[in-house]
Amino acid sequence: MSQFHTQGPVPLESPAYVERAFEQGVLGELLNQQWVLLLGPHKHGKTTGITRIKNHLQEEGFEVITLDLQTLPPCNSYVELLTWIGTHTARGLGIKDINTPIGDTAKDLVGWLEAIVPPNDTPLVIIIDEAAKIPNDEFRNAFYGQIRGISTARGDADANSILRRLRFLFAGTFRPESLVHPDNSPFNVCKRIDTEDLSLEQARELVVKVLGHEEVLADEGIDQQIVTAYNLVGGQPYLLQELFAQTLKADILDREAVFARTVDYIKYHDMHISSLLSRVITDQAVSRIGARLATEGELPMLPGDSDYKHICVLGLAKREGPRLKFRNELYAQIAQSSAQLRPGEAIPDPGALIVALPNEAFDFMKNPQLKEFAISAQRGAVKAFNTGSYRLSLVGFGSSLEALLIDWLTSIPPTELQAAKVKTQGLNFTRYENANDANTWTLVNLMKVSRQVQTPLRAVNPPDPLRDFRNMVHPGKAIKTGLNEEQLKPEAIASSGFFNMVLRDVEAAVTP
Amino acid sequence: MTDLNTNTNSEKSTGLIGDEIEGFRQSVTPDLYDLNDFIGWAEIDEQLEMYKDALPVVQALASGSRTSILTISDALNEGQQVYDLMRTLLAVKSVGFQDGRELPERLPNDTRGRAEVSSVLEDLGIWNILTPNADVPSLLRVRLVSQNAARRKVKIRGRFESRVKTLLTSTLSSLNKNLLLDVRQLSPREAPEQARHLDYVLAIDGIPFAAIATVFQTQGGGRQQRELSLTYPLLQKRLDDIPIGLIVIADGRGTKQVPRWALRTLFDQVSNCMTLRQAEAGSLEDAIVVLAKRRGLRQGINIPLNRIINTALASGTEIKISQLPADSDIGRIALAQYVEEHPALGLTLDPDGSRLSWTRAELVQKVRTLLNSRGLATTNEPDVLEVFQSLLNSSLGSNAVIVENNLRGSILSLKDDPVLPSSMVTVGTTDSIDPRVLRGVARMSLRHAPEAKLATLICPTAPPPSILTSVQGVLSATVAVVDYTDILRIAQHSASPRDSFVSIVVERTDLTKVSPFVVRSVTPKRIFYGREVEQATLLGTLGTNSVALLGGRRIGKTSLIRRAQSWLQDADFRPFFGDCQDVGDWTDFGRMARREWNVDVPELFKPHHLFDIVTQLRDVADRPIVLLLDEIDHLLNWDQSHVENGVREVFFRTCRAISQEGKAQFVFSGERVIAQKLWDPHSPHWNFCRPLPLQQLSRQASERLLLEPLQALQVMVTDPSSFRSALWRFSSGHPQIVQFLGDGLVGMLNSRPREGRSLITHEDLTTVVDCYDYAEHYLETYWGQATDLEKLISVLVAEGIGAPPNVTHILHQEGINFAEDQVVTGLRMLELYGIIERSGPGYSLRANWFCEALSYYGGPEQVKDLFREKLV
Numbered sequence A: 001m002s003q004f005h006t007q008g009p010v011p012l013e014s015p016a017y018v019e020r021a022f023e024q025g026v027l028g029e030l031l032n033q034q035w036v037l038l039l040g041p042h043k044h045g046k047t048t049g050i051t052r053i054k055n056h057l058q059e060e061g062f063e064v065i066t067l068d069l070q071t072l073p074p075c076n077s078y079v080e081l082l083t084w085i086g087t088h089t090a091r092g093l094g095i096k097d098i099n100t101p102i103g104d105t106a107k108d109l110v111g112w113l114e115a116i117v118p119p120n121d122t123p124l125v126i127i128i129d130e131a132a133k134i135p136n137d138e139f140r141n142a143f144y145g146q147i148r149g150i151s152t153a154r155g156d157a158d159a160n161s162i163l164r165r166l167r168f169l170f171a172g173t174f175r176p177e178s179l180v181h182p183d184n185s186p187f188n189v190c191k192r193i194d195t196e197d198l199s200l201e202q203a204r205e206l207v208v209k210v211l212g213h214e215e216v217l218a219d220e221g222i223d224q225q226i227v228t229a230y231n232l233v234g235g236q237p238y239l240l241q242e243l244f245a246q247t248l249k250a251d252i253l254d255r256e257a258v259f260a261r262t263v264d265y266i267k268y269h270d271m272h273i274s275s276l277l278s279r280v281i282t283d284q285a286v287s288r289i290g291a292r293l294a295t296e297g298e299l300p301m302l303p304g305d306s307d308y309k310h311i312c313v314l315g316l317a318k319r320e321g322p323r324l325k326f327r328n329e330l331y332a333q334i335a336q337s338s339a340q341l342r343p344g345e346a347i348p349d350p351g352a353l354i355v356a357l358p359n360e361a362f363d364f365m366k367n368p369q370l371k372e373f374a375i376s377a378q379r380g381a382v383k384a385f386n387t388g389s390y391r392l393s394l395v396g397f398g399s400s401l402e403a404l405l406i407d408w409l410t411s412i413p414p415t416e417l418q419a420a421k422v423k424t425q426g427l428n429f430t431r432y433e434n435a436n437d438a439n440t441w442t443l444v445n446l447m448k449v450s451r452q453v454q455t456p457l458r459a460v461n462p463p464d465p466l467r468d469f470r471n472m473v474h475p476g477k478a479i480k481t482g483l484n485e486e487q488l489k490p491e492a493i494a495s496s497g498f499f500n501m502v503l504r505d506v507e508a509a510v511t512p
Numbered sequence B: 001m002t003d004l005n006t007n008t009n010s011e012k013s014t015g016l017i018g019d020e021i022e023g024f025r026q027s028v029t030p031d032l033y034d035l036n037d038f039i040g041w042a043e044i045d046e047q048l049e050m051y052k053d054a055l056p057v058v059q060a061l062a063s064g065s066r067t068s069i070l071t072i073s074d075a076l077n078e079g080q081q082v083y084d085l086m087r088t089l090l091a092v093k094s095v096g097f098q099d100g101r102e103l104p105e106r107l108p109n110d111t112r113g114r115a116e117v118s119s120v121l122e123d124l125g126i127w128n129i130l131t132p133n134a135d136v137p138s139l140l141r142v143r144l145v146s147q148n149a150a151r152r153k154v155k156i157r158g159r160f161e162s163r164v165k166t167l168l169t170s171t172l173s174s175l176n177k178n179l180l181l182d183v184r185q186l187s188p189r190e191a192p193e194q195a196r197h198l199d200y201v202l203a204i205d206g207i208p209f210a211a212i213a214t215v216f217q218t219q220g221g222g223r224q225q226r227e228l229s230l231t232y233p234l235l236q237k238r239l240d241d242i243p244i245g246l247i248v249i250a251d252g253r254g255t256k257q258v259p260r261w262a263l264r265t266l267f268d269q270v271s272n273c274m275t276l277r278q279a280e281a282g283s284l285e286d287a288i289v290v291l292a293k294r295r296g297l298r299q300g301i302n303i304p305l306n307r308i309i310n311t312a313l314a315s316g317t318e319i320k321i322s323q324l325p326a327d328s329d330i331g332r333i334a335l336a337q338y339v340e341e342h343p344a345l346g347l348t349l350d351p352d353g354s355r356l357s358w359t360r361a362e363l364v365q366k367v368r369t370l371l372n373s374r375g376l377a378t379t380n381e382p383d384v385l386e387v388f389q390s391l392l393n394s395s396l397g398s399n400a401v402i403v404e405n406n407l408r409g410s411i412l413s414l415k416d417d418p419v420l421p422s423s424m425v426t427v428g429t430t431d432s433i434d435p436r437v438l439r440g441v442a443r444m445s446l447r448h449a450p451e452a453k454l455a456t457l458i459c460p461t462a463p464p465p466s467i468l469t470s471v472q473g474v475l476s477a478t479v480a481v482v483d484y485t486d487i488l489r490i491a492q493h494s495a496s497p498r499d500s501f502v503s504i505v506v507e508r509t510d511l512t513k514v515s516p517f518v519v520r521s522v523t524p525k526r527i528f529y530g531r532e533v534e535q536a537t538l539l540g541t542l543g544t545n546s547v548a549l550l551g552g553r554r555i556g557k558t559s560l561i562r563r564a565q566s567w568l569q570d571a572d573f574r575p576f577f578g579d580c581q582d583v584g585d586w587t588d589f590g591r592m593a594r595r596e597w598n599v600d601v602p603e604l605f606k607p608h609h610l611f612d613i614v615t616q617l618r619d620v621a622d623r624p625i626v627l628l629l630d631e632i633d634h635l636l637n638w639d640q641s642h643v644e645n646g647v648r649e650v651f652f653r654t655c656r657a658i659s660q661e662g663k664a665q666f667v668f669s670g671e672r673v674i675a676q677k678l679w680d681p682h683s684p685h686w687n688f689c690r691p692l693p694l695q696q697l698s699r700q701a702s703e704r705l706l707l708e709p710l711q712a713l714q715v716m717v718t719d720p721s722s723f724r725s726a727l728w729r730f731s732s733g734h735p736q737i738v739q740f741l742g743d744g745l746v747g748m749l750n751s752r753p754r755e756g757r758s759l760i761t762h763e764d765l766t767t768v769v770d771c772y773d774y775a776e777h778y779l780e781t782y783w784g785q786a787t788d789l790e791k792l793i794s795v796l797v798a799e800g801i802g803a804p805p806n807v808t809h810i811l812h813q814e815g816i817n818f819a820e821d822q823v824v825t826g827l828r829m830l831e832l833y834g835i836i837e838r839s840g841p842g843y844s845l846r847a848n849w850f851c852e853a854l855s856y857y858g859g860p861e862q863v864k865d866l867f868r869e870k871l872v
Helices: A021-031 A046-059 A078-092 A103-107 A109-116 A137-154 A200-211 A214-218 A220-233 A237-247 A255-269 A271-281 A284-296 A306-314 A329-336 A368-386 A390-411 A414-423 A443-450 A464-473 A475-481 A486-510 B014-027 B041-050 B054-063 B069-076 B080-090 B111-124 B136-149 B152-178 B222-240 B253-257 B260-269 B276-293 B305-315 B328-341 B361-372 B381-391 B435-448 B465-472 B484-492 B497-508 B532-541 B557-570 B586-597 B609-617 B633-640 B650-660 B672-679 B699-712 B720-731 B735-750 B762-769 B772-783 B788-798 B804-813 B820-832 B850-855 B860-871
Strands: A035-039 A063-068 A124-129 A166-172 A190-194 A298-300 A317-320 A323-326 B183-185 B200-204 B207-216 B245-251 B272-274 B318-320 B347-349 B355-358 B395-404 B407-413 B423-428 B454-459 B478-483 B547-550 B574-579 B625-630 B665-670 B690-693 B836-839 B842-845
Touching (some): A021 A166, A021 A190, A046 A124, A046 A166, A063 A078, A078 A109, A103 A109, A109 A137, A137 A166, A200 A214, A220 A237, A237 A255, A255 A271, A271 A284, A271 A306, A271 A329, A284 A298, A284 A317, A284 A329, A306 A323, A368 A486, A464 A486, B014 B272, B014 B276, B041 B136, B054 B069, B054 B136, B069 B080, B069 B111, B152 B207, B152 B276, B207 B276, B222 B253, B260 B272, B355 B361, B381 B407, B381 B484, B407 B435, B423 B435, B435 B465, B454 B484, B465 B497, B478 B497, B484 B497, B532 B557, B547 B557, B547 B672, B557 B574, B574 B586, B586 B609, B586 B633, B609 B625, B609 B650, B633 B650, B633 B672, B699 B720, B720 B735, B720 B762, B735 B762, B735 B772, B788 B820, B788 B842, B804 B820, B804 B842, B850 B860
Parallel strands (some): A063 A124, A124 A166, B207 B245, B547 B665, B547 B690
Antiparallel strands (some): A298 A323, B200 B207, B347 B355
């Protein structure tokens, strides 16, 4: 019963595995000498599938190495990045001593591969997992540009050239069209394959494999539980395993209650949901589609539109013919009750979920200390909310907002800041504030001046209630409102939405 | 050549046959009995001797006063012989009765069992025989005489057959000696299948011509009548196909009783019929001589000569007119006509028409040898590989012979081919074939010919394809399993062995691995079609000016610029290709130049170093230098945003200077950045380079791009005209889309059973197209990097709004505020992408299937709404 697998890739020997169609697709393409781009949501079986694909290829006689870019350390130069790639490639091939390339060759991926890979005829498959995890734009473009160059050059390369032996599998959860400059993206020459959900039959197969005998399906209670779980989370493999792991071991009389408790846990405490929602929320275009989806239930697909595709890659939605729908009922419920996804809208579910934004959402901030402050304050606000401490949650969002505005206003040219100040009405600095140093300003002044800064797209307009809510940290002010902790929940929900709006607009203002 | 429909001895008159029948009936020997051995006394005496110990016991039983079970039981205590004797007297062997009792073969050892046997013997009436006065030895002797009578038929048949055999041996000996014929008796394995069960099959030079059936009927009846009037006539009919004349030697009392009409049928429809006496009197020899002369063609039958030719070619490598039962002119005509009628066979007719032989006679003979030794230990594997190599006209690559895991193979080097790899691992084995063996072959292929996606396994007899189909998809190379019969067919076919082999590949392998279409990479020379206008423009311009190849994604810019390299070489230019995919700035360009062109330029490359590059690339003959820079947009983007000594776009300016000074010319390929630079009249470069828009292929070129690779795969289109129209409607000539369709068709064929893989129709093409995935691919390919505004404009043009002011007006009405010059640029970009084309004062749709593609998304109106929402 405990063999359902919910942590990391499913090991080769584990029974908690059913073969997925995407694995056959990827394998077929690689065997057919094609390059593959494998996209799919987190915890959707990519790495589990890759492990099996790698195993099969090795059995067929291929050399295969996996480069997991999630483990890539910060690199100060492109050569450093290639050195890491080269070292890990050599390690994957079991080579201890390599002739480190120098000069131009050290800046060239092919140069590294020629220095490392033994000269024979065996095809080498390089699996680049978490392919988006090269944070530096310049290095990322150079790296993938050089891989694209391999694709162009391999047709005319000498018979014994390394270029003709290479096949790539890129995997991850990212936007292929914007991860790399579209003109030199290797993804354009890849066969794109998207991971798919499990079918109900596969869900049953999974349970039979883990429980060890087919008779379990004759147990109406178990089959009913499989169907109930499937109706809620669809074929999302991680969620299915999580639900099966918790409910199928429970006594038949307790299963319903255990199931409900597990769903609650997944909704409010499982990192899977917060990770998914935060990724949706921090991508403006996708977030907009998600919000519409939450309101309308389903949408027509827009042809050739990367945003519609990306919301499927992230996992929130899926395509059914020309329609875009939520991937499963659980995601629909969560999206519909997310104040962050639908700021300003009346949320029907009072049990709304708030998720912490990923660190990358704050990447545009200039000052590392302020960035760290903004991240931790926002994270704290979310944690407080999810444990029922709504007042502290309001404080957290307010503090994070303050750090965000200070960072922005201190980074714009002094002339622009001066112009904004001039336009600001009712700007009053206390004796503790330095009019020329936004670091010292109160939140009210930061918000007022922010609204007057000239921005290329739309103005940054921090809503006043955010400041009012934050002030509820003061007992005197809180008492005046007559609202107790529980009654502040709507304000906390609204704060999370407002905060996301400001974060979005400041990012738009500072990003060229 | 006359092909008569009749298969009777029609030349024989009714009267003649009547005489023959009469003669036959008169010469029938009713029986072949000999008074000396009619009753087998010697055998009877031997049997009586066997019972010598039992006889006194049974005699005593008969003479005794007590007739009870007990006395029988006591007698049986003397042993098995007594028991056997009693059973013989009662004419019973081992038998079971419905009351559950039985007389077993062996006398039971226990008392109870013997008592039961005794009771059965009593109930059967043993006392009726063993009466007090009975003479048991005499009774037994009479009984044994009766038993012996039943063996007379077998004895007579054996005697009959023995006489026929002796007669045939002496007849053949006499014929071969006196008439110098080389008539030989074939073993059943050598004989044609139709005649294998007959007593004797005779051949000259290995070619069968006569068969002999012997029949001795001791009594008449329906079965005997049927045998003569139906079985043998039908057999002769089958033998006529070879042709072989059937000689029936029939005799015996039963034969004489067969009605006259049945004998008439027999005489009319088999070559010869005779009694043993007639055969011995010379009729057999006469019949063999006539059939030998007529090569098995029975008298009065004019079966087509092509059957004789067939037989000769099926067993040998040639046939001469002298072997035909016809005069030489008719023989020549027959051979020539045979060639005409069998265009699929690879035959060569001698100039004088006197001999017809297999074109690949030596190979045909070798394969036949292999086939004959199939399954025997003498099979020689390297010979199979040699034959196959000769058939494909290939040479052996380096490390030609490879042995791995008990598999022995060679690497064949094949000529440039759209389907077959340049190096192909070919393995021969006599072991049984299963998926494990296929996997072994695929691994050998991966090791020794890693780029080949096809390998070949040759075996004596191929297993059913269903056993191997499932594994093909997960092998590193698909394995074509070919057996000796296939090789014989390839050797005997008039098509090139390459084509015959590819047909087998199409039937039996994972087609996706041998698909000639290239969907996601540079199009190789073998399927590069069209672009003659672009070629002429390039060659005509590059003497004096540079060229910018402009086109959307996947339209074939890189494929063209790669091909241009060889065109320029042929035209005595000095071309240098530079892939600028990963060239993001000047330094990257310098690194690329050092790597690709082996020039010496500083690490910190500046645009003026381009002059140094050109100088270093110059050769002694001073041929004009052309730098082919693929995917230049990225570099130009960087170039226009960087300032060197107060000047922007220094790289592009330097290129222009070099071009204008005639030091070298450039071919740039790019999309949006370079296009906008050249279209902008305010840009300093708008008149630098001749823009060469790269759009869809012509209708003819796109048809060739799809149909010629299919043809190379031996796949035929049944309705070419409808197919071509459908192709044009679905693709409008976009080369990537054409290849996508080709790949889709190959995928569809791959999912079909093997016998349905060689034909496609325009409906198949429609099936590939009729899905959401194709609509998505179509739109994404055509739109490429179009902006949302451009996409919206394309939908408006699809709805018939094509004049720039009208488009701008509609956009404004929808709340989308773009200036008209932005709309004009958008329209121009869509024109470059091949979606629209100029028409009067505005534009109209060029991509024919565009509206249908939109219909998969709810139609133009809905798509327009979605874009409008995004833009507003």
